Amino acid sequence: MAATLSRFGLPVWFGTESILGVGVAAQDTKYLFFDARLYLDATRAWLAGGNPWDVQIAGNYFAAPPPSLLPFVPIAMLPPDLGVAIVALGVAGAAVATVRLLGLPWWWLLFPPLVQCVLSANVHALIVPLILARGGGFAVIAKIYAAVPLAILGRWRSLVAAAILLGITLPVLPWALFIADLGLIAGRLETQTRLAVPIVLLLLLSPLVLAALAVVGRERAAWLAASALWPSQQFYYGTLVMPAKSKIAAAIVALPIPGNGLLALFVLALVTARARASRRSGRPG
Numbered sequence: 001m002a003a004t005l006s007r008f009g010l011p012v013w014f015g016t017e018s019i020l021g022v023g024v025a026a027q028d029t030k031y032l033f034f035d036a037r038l039y040l041d042a043t044r045a046w047l048a049g050g051n052p053w054d055v056q057i058a059g060n061y062f063a064a065p066p067p068s069l070l071p072f073v074p075i076a077m078l079p080p081d082l083g084v085a086i087v088a089l090g091v092a093g094a095a096v097a098t099v100r101l102l103g104l105p106w107w108w109l110l111f112p113p114l115v116q117c118v119l120s121a122n123v124h125a126l127i128v129p130l131i132l133a134r135g136g137g138f139a140v141i142a143k144i145y146a147a148v149p150l151a152i153l154g155r156w157r158s159l160v161a162a163a164i165l166l167g168i169t170l171p172v173l174p175w176a177l178f179i180a181d182l183g184l185i186a187g188r189l190e191t192q193t194r195l196a197v198p199i200v201l202l203l204l205l206s207p208l209v210l211a212a213l214a215v216v217g218r219e220r221a222a223w224l225a226a227s228a229l230w231p232s233q234q235f236y237y238g239t240l241v242m243p244a245k246s247k248i249a250a251a252i253v254a255l256p257i258p259g260n261g262l263l264a265l266f267v268l269a270l271v272t273a274r275a276r277a278s279r280r281s282g283r284p285g
Contacts, residue, residue, distance in 0.1 A: 137161030227261025
């Protein structure tokens, strides 16, 4: 029974939750490819001289920092439906590339955060394959928190490349608008974020978090840190856990609850510490 659960438990869990997620999405199709539409509308508003952070769809406002607009500029010039289709196909391709590059079984395509990312057509799906393919600089432009795994992994060339790209585009991006509206944008983001962890709680737990990151080791810590520490979380952030290749962490992150990344880190740290103690004592873990 234990062997069967170990072999089939995770794919069954992934499949069940993903089917439920697709079923919910099918009931209200206005949220299908929602993020692609929101980001493209915000980019069009900026290119037309407007404020991209005033753009909202169904009460959800654009809240990303200015560099996130850059990848959408050429696509925003296309007809709206075609632009959404291109982003959605790119995100789906990135999901497949993530599983392929990591050498994971194909049932990982059912990983619920990855499925959610595809359903919303969010370019977050590009982060892992870009970092794995030495394109981390572009990953930071798309999503600023991509700098977290790059810094922990010591990918300084990618971080320098991102800094150069940001410096080059600094004069053309609407940083003045962003800074002026930062309080309003942060408030909207807090309201819209479904899996947020209070910053006060993160600060209180920071010593334990740092200790847990040290226990799991640098390679895994790099991919768990953003999901554990970033205060404004969306469910699809969980895809960052995939390169850690931990079934325990993945199963926990697949739970759509606040602090799932933080919980996954603590549980994995406990399991890792216990396994090390068992090896030192010569007892089976």
